[in-house]
Amino acid sequence: MINDTQSNNEQGYLDLLRHVLDNGTEKGDRTGTGTLSHFGAQLRFDLAEGFPLLTTKKVHFKSIAYELLWFLSGSTHVDYLQQNNVRIWNEWATAEQTARFNRPAGDLGPIYGHQWRNYGATKNEDASYNADGVDQIAQVVEQIKTNPNSRRLIVSGWNPGEAEQVALPPCHTLFQFFVADNKLSCQLYQRSADLFLGVPFNIASYALLTHMIAQVCGLEVGEFVWTGGDCHIYQNHREQAELQLTRSLYELPTLSLNPEVKDIFAFDYEDISVNDYESHPAIKAKVAV
């Protein structure tokens, strides 16, 4: 256990949970669950100080790593996740959900993988896409390598023309990289933030992506800056959040990547590992669909 809140950036997350529990505004929401919400918040994680996987509850890193590899592959079909026993997208991949968009079960439509790797691609009559869109990930990696001072190192998951054609419009909407002192930093704008279930995943996912891109660009890691829009705690997560807030922090774990991998699209699950992860037990909560 450690007490030094300055050196462990998990405390900022806990402070945000406390703040929203105490000061959040009651709101209705699309899922009918109801939330306590607060608009606009920022958390900073110095990635050199440890890998930001929460220690006050056990977070299932395997799901996070596979989900990120799935986004990077450009796939939008839940098959890959299910083959690897990752269940976090199942509720949005049922025949009933995907039929709303005339897509076969399992195909989530133009979500993250599509927007990251094939943004703005033209569509065929059977709703499949041609490979003529923008590969934003390849472009941003190339720009970081060749033009690191650029202030245009941006990837957008939000395509206004397509945002309503998917099971769930992107929550992590836009991210930007920044290079200084040979270190790579990343800031995410998350329009909608399920503080208890989604945000611990999102923080670890973008921290992992920052490490991966830093490695392939020959840079060290800097900070991950998380910026949230509608930051909410679902009414049925309040007890769980209170329980989490009774717990003290452990030291953050560390991340190691296979140093041989120099291509952002060549990482496999086996190339990624979290070491020395000590945490309190998981806390079960229902995801709002």
Ligand SMILES: Nc1nc(=O)c2c([nH]1)NC[C@@H]1CN(c3ccc(C(=O)N[C@@H](CCC(=O)O)C(=O)O)cc3)CN21
């Ligand atoms: N309401 C809502 N919150 C989200 O965070 C969210 C969505 N919807 N829809 C799309 C994705 C899917 N995400 C999810 C979905 C489920 C868990 C979840 O149930 N997590 C549990 C168990 C994880 C596991 O076993 O893999 C947890 O305790 O963290 C987390 C993120 C994040 N997103």
Ligand SMILES: O=c1ccn([C@H]2C[C@H](O)[C@@H](COP(=O)(O)O)O2)c(=O)[nH]1
């Ligand atoms: O990566 C993610 C994906 C989703 N969420 C949460 C945020 C909201 O609680 C829901 C999405 O509902 P909307 O009505 O589309 O805002 O999912 C998340 O926190 N992180």
